[in-house]
Amino acid sequence: MRKIPLYEKGGIINEFGGNFCTVRLRIPAGLISVDQMEGVVKIARKYNTDVHLTTRQTMELVHVSPDSLESLAADLEANGTPIGAEKSEIVNITACPGTERCRFAMIDSISLARTLDEKFFGKEMPVKFRVAVSSCPNSCVSERLNEIGITGVVRPYRVPGTCTGCGTCVQYCREGAIAIKNGMIKLNDDLCVHCGMCIQSCPFHIIKADPAAYHITIGGKRGRHPRVGYHVVTVKTPETVVNVVEKVVKWVYRKAWSDSLLPDQLGILDFESFKKELISGLDEDEIVTGY
Numbered sequence: 001m002r003k004i005p006l007y008e009k010g011g012i013i014n015e016f017g018g019n020f021c022t023v024r025l026r027i028p029a030g031l032i033s034v035d036q037m038e039g040v041v042k043i044a045r046k047y048n049t050d051v052h053l054t055t056r057q058t059m060e061l062v063h064v065s066p067d068s069l070e071s072l073a074a075d076l077e078a079n080g081t082p083i084g085a086e087k088s089e090i091v092n093i094t095a096c097p098g099t100e101r102c103r104f105a106m107i108d109s110i111s112l113a114r115t116l117d118e119k120f121f122g123k124e125m126p127v128k129f130r131v132a133v134s135s136c137p138n139s140c141v142s143e144r145l146n147e148i149g150i151t152g153v154v155r156p157y158r159v160p161g162t163c164t165g166c167g168t169c170v171q172y173c174r175e176g177a178i179a180i181k182n183g184m185i186k187l188n189d190d191l192c193v194h195c196g197m198c199i200q201s202c203p204f205h206i207i208k209a210d211p212a213a214y215h216i217t218i219g220g221k222r223g224r225h226p227r228v229g230y231h232v233v234t235v236k237t238p239e240t241v242v243n244v245v246e247k248v249v250k251w252v253y254r255k256a257w258s259d260s261l262l263p264d265q266l267g268i269l270d271f272e273s274f275k276k277e278l279i280s281g282l283d284e285d286e287i288v289t290g291y
């Protein structure tokens with residue numbers, strides 16, 4: 001296999017003027033140890049660069065001389081923060097703090113992002129390919145504006161028991177998806193965004209949910225014409241998420257054109273047929289319907 005020259009790598013970006021480049025790092029989920037951070041500082045001093053924080057939870061070393069790229073790449077690799085990706089590749093995978101730190105979290109976004117990074121990061125693609133994971137529909141990493149977005153969701157339901165009609169859950173639900181009729185709650189699934197706030201709010205544990213699921217969207221984008229990705233499937237486990245991402249990556253790799261963003265060619269690629277094929281290839285027990 002051809003060894004890709006450093007200057008062809010997506011993580012090395014030519015700066016305006018042509019004399020310097022910016023070097024983007026690979027930092028899945030934006031998490032870096034203190035030792036790695038110290039290492040980045042030492043490297044930045046050694047090569048006399050500044051550090052820029054990016055929107056994709058990573059860092060860039062700016063105004064790097066092209067003559068020092070080989071040695072810089074080796075130093076970054078040794079530091080555990082190797083050169084990242086930015087062009088037609090699978091780029092830095094982002095994630096919200098998830099179950100590690102956020103009380104609203106329903107899935108372990110960081111572990112999932114790291115698993116996806118290990119498996120897919122840097123793969124050459126016909127289009128730039130972004131993946132992001134949020135642990136709940138608050139969507140702190142705007143995952144649905146990525147080529148693949150994964151969101152932790154739950155579907156609330158009422159269990160038998162005495163609902164006092166206290167209205168606490170109604171107050172907590174920001175979507176107006178809960179009403180009280182004759183002293184009892186009524187959930188409106190059309191308005192519910194599956195955030196699970198009501199479940200935690202009920203002092204009498206009348207609202208419950210099955211374990212959190214992974215809601216997957218394809219074809220979102222930011223930029224000048226932002227678009228929310230299309231829901232493709234909701235699944236039960238992180239293993240199935242990886243399986244779905246693999247199928248999407250293969251489909252895009254084989255079929256997509258390099259002259260436009262993925263979201264702009266979903267129609268030509270017959271996304272609906274692909275979606276049916278993808279779902280029919282999954283284990284039925286792994287799919288959660290109704291989302």
Ligand code: SF4
Nearest residue numbers: 096102105135136140
């Ligand atoms: S997306 Fe949800 S779980 Fe993740 S940080 Fe935001 S509020 Fe917390």
Ligand code: SF4
Nearest residue numbers: 173192193195196198
């Ligand atoms: S899950 Fe969220 S949106 Fe749905 S009813 Fe409960 S609080 Fe409202």
Ligand code: SF4
Nearest residue numbers: 163164166167169202
């Ligand atoms: S479901 Fe719970 S929080 Fe909601 S009205 Fe009934 S008792 Fe109150």
